[in-house]
Amino acid sequence: MNSKPYSPPTFFACLFFSVIYSKVLIAETFFEVKQTLQEQVVVLDATIEAIDKATLSAQTSGRIIKINFDTNDYVEKDSVLLEITNREQGAQLAAAEAGVLRAEAAYNEAKLTYDRYKKLFPKGAISQGQLDQAKAAAETSKQLINAAQASLTQAKESLDYTIIRAPYSGVVTERHVEIGETVNPGEPLFSGMSLTNLRAVTEIPQRHLQALRDNPAFIITLSDGSKLYSDKITLFNYADAQSHAFKVRIDLPVTDKLLLPGMWVKAEFVRGKSSTIRIPGSAVLTNNELNAVYRNVEGKAVLTQVRVGTKLDDEVEILAGLEDGDKISIDAYQKLKQLEAN
Numbered sequence: 001m002n003s004k005p006y007s008p009p010t011f012f013a014c015l016f017f018s019v020i021y022s023k024v025l026i027a028e029t030f031f032e033v034k035q036t037l038q039e040q041v042v043v044l045d046a047t048i049e050a051i052d053k054a055t056l057s058a059q060t061s062g063r064i065i066k067i068n069f070d071t072n073d074y075v076e077k078d079s080v081l082l083e084i085t086n087r088e089q090g091a092q093l094a095a096a097e098a099g100v101l102r103a104e105a106a107y108n109e110a111k112l113t114y115d116r117y118k119k120l121f122p123k124g125a126i127s128q129g130q131l132d133q134a135k136a137a138a139e140t141s142k143q144l145i146n147a148a149q150a151s152l153t154q155a156k157e158s159l160d161y162t163i164i165r166a167p168y169s170g171v172v173t174e175r176h177v178e179i180g181e182t183v184n185p186g187e188p189l190f191s192g193m194s195l196t197n198l199r200a201v202t203e204i205p206q207r208h209l210q211a212l213r214d215n216p217a218f219i220i221t222l223s224d225g226s227k228l229y230s231d232k233i234t235l236f237n238y239a240d241a242q243s244h245a246f247k248v249r250i251d252l253p254v255t256d257k258l259l260l261p262g263m264w265v266k267a268e269f270v271r272g273k274s275s276t277i278r279i280p281g282s283a284v285l286t287n288n289e290l291n292a293v294y295r296n297v298e299g300k301a302v303l304t305q306v307r308v309g310t311k312l313d314d315e316v317e318i319l320a321g322l323e324d325g326d327k328i329s330i331d332a333y334q335k336l337k338q339l340e341a342n
Contacts, residue, residue, distance in 0.1 A: 033279065033325065042204070
């Protein structure tokens with residue numbers, strides 16, 4: 001903070017600020033400049049993106065026979081996106097069901113034989129070897145049932161793969177196939193994203209890394225001026241090789257405000273406190289990148305150039321040009337009109 005206001009000669013050459021002094025200050029409202037201890041806020045640009053986004057791929061082979069949605073359509077969870085021919089999968093399911101029945105029948109027969117041998121063995125009608133053989137056959141048949149049931153489960157899954165459903169409610173961002181195409185496992189079918197769970201993504205300079213670690217919370221300002229608060233952040237532990245900035249993901253709370261992936265928002269966090277000067281934004285005259293205020297100096301309005309910092313709500317931070325005790329016109333443009341009229 002400079003101790004004395006400064007006014008470069010080139011600034012007063014601007015026609016916009018041609019009036020420097022007035023003869024007598026007209027009765028008006030003044031603002032007394034004071035240094036205060038205030039939070040220092042870092043404001044960053046952030047992009048909204050969906051947390052839940054995915055590309056659905058084929059898990060079985062077949063020809064596409066029906067497509068129910070297209071790009072930009074909104075779909076509910078479990079809605080059928082498309083259908084694939086299922087004759088081959090249906091035949092595999094029928095064969096697997098028959099295999100289970102065959103294995104169960106073989107097991108029942110083996111178990112009955114083993115039960116009979118257990119009754120005959122004490123009477124000496126069969127040998128120990130025959131009894132052991134019947135027991136092994138029964139146990140093997142039981143395991144064959146498990147194998148047949150596993151094949152049945154696989155066949156059912158394969159049949160289910162012919163109907164593609166939405167994993168969550170959201171918007172289709174891309175359709176990769178057309179009706180009549182033959183697809184194989186791994187080929188992309190649909191891409192989409194959820195509009196419910198969203199996050200803001202930004203990057204912070206290296207110099208602010210420790211401050212964010214100490215106070216991991218953000219205020220997100222939307223385009224309509226409304227604000228969202230979130231302390232659920234993910235700070236990457238490595239920096240971008242070119243920018244040396246660290247990526248931050250900020251999970252956003254559910255809101256009824258218009259918030260869609262791809263939107264720009266402002267993300268701000270507190271990096272500490274320091275002594276600073278803030279004045280009303282109405283007290284500042286602006287011409288391109290030049291800024292000035294009207295100071296009350298011994299009853300005269302003196303146009304004084306200032307260097308401004310961040311703007312927060314209706315206040316402007318002053319980095320140089322003013323000091324404690326200065327009195328300035330609270331409405332600089334109104335003051336300019338009064339001086340021009342005189």
